[in-house]
Amino acid sequence: MSTTYRPIRARIDLAALRFNLGVASHHAGAAKLWSVVKANGYGHGLARTVGALEEVADGFALVELEAAIALREAGIRQPILMMEGFYSDEELPLFAEYRLTPVVHRPAQVDALVSAALPARLPIYLKLNTGMNRLGLELDEFRQALPRLQACRGVAGITLMTHFADADGPCGVAGQMARFAEFNAGLDLPACLANSAALLRYPETLGAWARPGIMLYGSSPFPEVSAESLGLLPVMTLESEIIAVRELQAGDTIGYGNSFTAEGPMRVGVVACGYADGYPRHAPTGTPVLMADRRSRTLGRVSMDKLCVDITEIPAAGVGAPVVLWGEGLSADEVASAAGTVSYELFCALAPRVPVVEA
Ligand SMILES: *Cc1c(COP(=O)(O)O)cnc(C)c1O
Numbered sequence: 579m580s581t582t583y584r585p586i587r588a589r590i591d592l593a594a595l596r597f598n599l600g601v602a603s604h605h606a607g608a609a610k611l612w613s614v615v616k617a618n619g620y621g622h623g624l625a626r627t628v629g630a631l632e633e634v635a636d637g638f639a640l641v642e643l644e645a646a647i648a649l650r651e652a653g654i655r656q657p658i659l660m661m662e663g664f665y666s667d668e669e670l671p672l673f674a675e676y677r678l679t680p681v682v683h684r685p686a687q688v689d690a691l692v693s694a695a696l697p698a699r700l701p702i703y704l705k706l707n708t709g710m711n712r713l714g715l716e717l718d719e720f721r722q723a724l725p726r727l728q729a730c731r732g733v734a735g736i737t738l739m740t741h742f743a744d745a746d747g748p749c750g751v752a753g754q755m756a757r758f759a760e761f762n763a764g765l766d767l768p769a770c771l772a773n774s775a776a777l778l779r780y781p782e783t784l785g786a787w788a789r790p791g792i793m794l795y796g797s798s799p800f801p802e803v804s805a806e807s808l809g810l811l812p813v814m815t816l817e818s819e820i821i822a823v824r825e826l827q828a829g830d831t832i833g834y835g836n837s838f839t840a841e842g843p844m845r846v847g848v849v850a851c852g853y854a855d856g857y858p859r860h861a862p863t864g865t866p867v868l869m870a871d872r873r874s875r876t877l878g879r880v881s882m883d884k885l886c887v888d889i890t891e892i893p894a895a896g897v898g899a900p901v902v903l904w905g906e907g908l909s910a911d912e913v914a915s916a917a918g919t920v921s922y923e924l925f926c927a928l929a930p931r932v933p934v935v936e937a
Contacts, residue, residue, distance in 0.1 A: 581933045586818035586851050588928055589905065590622055591937045592630035594796055594811035599634055601809050602790045605777050609784040612639035612659050612770070614791030621856075621925035622795060622814055623934060628654060631794075639789055643669060643678075650676045659703060659789075662713070663687055667694070674698045674732075681705045681739060683713040688723040692730050699734035702727065703770065708740045708757035720761055737768045737786060745775035746799040751783055775799035778808060797911050797921040805909055814925055815905025816857075816932070819898055820847035820869075823889070832878035832886050838863050844890040849901050852883040856927040857903060861885075861917035868902035869895050 581587065602611055613635045614620075619627030624645055628638055637657035640646060646658050663680040664670055667690040673680050674696040682688060683705035691702070704723070707714030715723060727733050740758050742751050755771075762769065769785030774793035776783040779800075792798075796812040798805040805812070826832070826840040849867075853859040857880055865876040867887050877886045889895040904910040910921035917924075 581935065582931075584850055585821070586816070586855055586932055588932050588934045589815040589817065589937050590626060590934055591811070591813050591815070591906075592626070593937075594813045595622070595627065595630050595794060596634060598794045598796055598810050598813070599631055599790075602774070602777060602788075602793055605781075606788050607781070607784060609772075610636040610787045612637045612787055612789045613794055614639045614661075614773075614789055616640040616642065616661065616791070617926045618645075620791060620795050620922065621928040624648070625652065626934070626936065628652075632656075636787075639791075643672065646678050647672065647676050650678075657701070661789075663705075664690075670694050670696065673700060679703060681713075682723075682727075683715065685715065685719050685723065688727060691732060692726050694732055696732040699732055701735040701737070702733055703737050703739045705739045705741075706758065706761050708754040708761070710741050710743045710754070712741070714740060717761060724765075735768075737770050738762055738765075739770045742771070742773060742776050742783070745773060745780060745783070746801070751776055751780050755783065773799070792922055795921075795925060797909070797925075801915065805911055812905045812909065814910070814928070816851070816855075816903040816928070817905070818849050818851040818855075818901050818903065820887075820889070820895060820901060821850045821884075821897060822848040823896055824848070834879045834881055836878075838878035838886075844888065845893075845895075846877060847887045847889040847895055847899065847901070849885050849887055849903075850883065851885055851901070851903055852881050854882045854929055855932050856924065856929040857885060858914075858917040858919060858924065858927070860919070861913070865916040866908055866912055868908040869899060871907065873908070 613631050615627050615638050618624050639659040641662045659679045661681050679701050681703045705714040745751050770787035772783040772788035774790045777788045777790050796810045824846045826844050828842050830840045832838045851857050859880045874888045902908050904913045910924050914921045914924050
């Protein structure tokens with residue numbers, strides 16, 4: 579594994595990833611699980627993530643066709659669900675060749691499937707719009723499509739899918755579940771509804787399959803519930819070191835825009851981590867960091883390669899002292915929340931220049 583002279587690195591704990599899939603399986607009961615690995619395994623590395631889960635995953639779900647093909651060429655045998663389906667009809671032969679399960683979410687895709695002479699029969703997911711208003715067939719479109727797909731020789735089996743807009747929030751799933759029941763009334767087709775939040779909070783959403791993503795990476799889908807209390811382990815730990823120490827006096831400022839002013843004498847550590855590493859530039863003064871098992875806070879603006887931390891109360895922290903930006907001991911959810919975002923975005927934004935080490 580390559581590393582760099584610059585001290586920043588992302589440690590990926592593959593045992594934690596497998597453990598979290600176990601937590602998801604425990605909640606899933608008899609439902610099978612698509613391990614969602616879109617966006618390069620939520621920034622954790624696609625090959626690494628899939629490799630770690632290969633022995634235990636029922637299937638993998640993503641949106642990038644190149645990545646799915648790479649998984650097949652690497653010997654992955656499980657079903658692969660393409661959650662945005664095919665973008666152009668020309669991709670359909672690749673779906674057949676590589677045995678990829680397309681999500682069919684608009685009527686033109688139904689037409690394409692029905693008229694394609696595919697060399698292999700494909701299981702498909704029919705995505706229904708139950709209120710998210712992003713992808714999915716409306717009820718009338720669904721009623722027209724279903725008999726055509728059921729009669730289609732290229733289609734091996736149909737699973738109904740929908741996606742919840744607020745399974746992690748106050749609206750919950752009841753409205754969308756009622757709408758889904760209208761689609762499936764009298765049909766009783768297999769269903770795949772739940773993301774991490776629904777899997778954890780709404781067992782009534784469990785069908786034949788569920789699609790957990792963020793919980794596998796050790797984060798909580800709920801703003802008010804910690805990952806730890808859900809029994810999840812952090813997978814990515816972003817860590818670096820202090821590369822300079824400064825003593826400030828009252829009135830001294832730190833960094834671009836002079837956005838932080840010292841009120842009295844303080845010690846500041848300059849950490850080799852900035853927004854070009856994927857640390858959020860919007861993280862304000864006070865965003866938590868961890869040093870030698872003690873929490874502290876960022877000071878001033880995050881710059882491209884550096885950020886500053888308060889080490890006034892941590893006299894042992896000097897040049898070379900390790901700093902955890904998020905991960906083990908400091909939940910990415912907490913950092914994300916301080917920065918006005920979600921851990922999904924922090925993970926996905928991990929920059930290519932940060933070397934990854936597997937633990
Ligand atoms: C990303 C995604 C998921 C996984 O969601 P999490 O909140 O990460 O569990 C499930 N279903 C669809 C359609 C998705 O796009």
